[in-house]
Amino acid sequence: MTLPDPAAAVSQPLELWHAVVLGLVEGITEYLPVSSTGHLILASGLMGLNDPARKQAIDDFNIVIQGGAILAVLGLYWPSVVRMLRGLLGKDAKGFALFRNLVIAFIPAAVIGLLLDDWIEAKLFHAGPVLAALMLGGCFMIFLDKWRAGRFSGPKFHTQETTDVMDVTMKQALLIGCMQVLAMWPGTSRSMMTIAGGVIAGLRPRQAAEFSFLLGLPTLGAATCYKLAKNLYTSHKEGTPNMFEVLGVLPVIVGIVVAAASAAIAVKWLVGFLNKHGLAPFGWYRIGLAIVLFVLIWRGVVTIS
Numbered sequence: 001m002t003l004p005d006p007a008a009a010v011s012q013p014l015e016l017w018h019a020v021v022l023g024l025v026e027g028i029t030e031y032l033p034v035s036s037t038g039h040l041i042l043a044s045g046l047m048g049l050n051d052p053a054r055k056q057a058i059d060d061f062n063i064v065i066q067g068g069a070i071l072a073v074l075g076l077y078w079p080s081v082v083r084m085l086r087g088l089l090g091k092d093a094k095g096f097a098l099f100r101n102l103v104i105a106f107i108p109a110a111v112i113g114l115l116l117d118d119w120i121e122a123k124l125f126h127a128g129p130v131l132a133a134l135m136l137g138g139c140f141m142i143f144l145d146k147w148r149a150g151r152f153s154g155p156k157f158h159t160q161e162t163t164d165v166m167d168v169t170m171k172q173a174l175l176i177g178c179m180q181v182l183a184m185w186p187g188t189s190r191s192m193m194t195i196a197g198g199v200i201a202g203l204r205p206r207q208a209a210e211f212s213f214l215l216g217l218p219t220l221g222a223a224t225c226y227k228l229a230k231n232l233y234t235s236h237k238e239g240t241p242n243m244f245e246v247l248g249v250l251p252v253i254v255g256i257v258v259a260a261a262s263a264a265i266a267v268k269w270l271v272g273f274l275n276k277h278g279l280a281p282f283g284w285y286r287i288g289l290a291i292v293l294f295v296l297i298w299r300g301v302v303t304i305s
Contacts, residue, residue: 037189113223140192
């Protein structure tokens with residue numbers, strides 16, 4: 001078997017329209033509970049970006065452009081960020097409580113992520129696990145919406161729901177953080193698990209989404225920095241081209257900018273949508289996406305590996 005020549009990948013930069021499409025997909029789906037991973041796999045496959053010479057660079061690119069999603073939340077929720085900074089200076093008790101709770105929610109995924117990142121990529125980043133996560137996640141969201149509405153017998157949701165992210169307790173934050181760990185399974189969706197965790201913990205959907213957005217700042221920030229550092233380190237160690245040399249610097253910048261703009265629009269839209277329609281529509285959408293991906297994988301149009 002002839003291995004792809006690493007040097008050949010340098011002459012295959014990512015076209016700007018590819019970067020725009022991937023940036024749009026990342027920005028729109030990162031904070032929606034529909035799995036950005038599944039959509040990026042679909043988009044990459046349909047655009048023919050699965051060639052072995054740059055497959056790893058594309059995968060890393062899809063993580064790095066999460067930086068755009070981070071910028072979107074920083075801009076939209078800057079007042080909350082300022083309150084947290086004031087809290088660290090001892091000038092805002094609730095701002096400090098929010099910062100503390102985000103740290104509590106971030107720690108479980110940070111620890112497990114560092115320990116299992118390579119194992120997850122090797123064992124779970126395949127068609128079966130991704131499709132199962134999409135399908136089961138969709139069913140879970142439909143069930144959760146009906147449970148919250150009291151349509152099932154058994155334990156009910158809290159009669160007194162948290163209506164402000166500043167009032168989230170440490171216990172609620174820990175539950176959301178533990179739910180975020182489950183999102184490390186490819187195709188699950190970090191947003192789905194953290195929003196669902198917030199609802200289960202007693203937050204209204206709007207506040208659960210807001211806490212999820214803010215929790216994305218450390219979580220996505222850490223993932224982006226880790227993946228970028230890993231790409232550059234592996235390139236230096238093995239003498240292979242890094243992501244920027246394979247794809248080009250400009251496409252990466254374009255991807256991040258587009259992801260930031262589209263994520264800002266998606267976040268604003270999601271808050272209003274959840275208030276009116278709940279989680280179930282996203283559950284049905286995930287089931288549909290799983291079916292579409294299954295057909296495309298079966299037909300050889302898309303690959304997951």
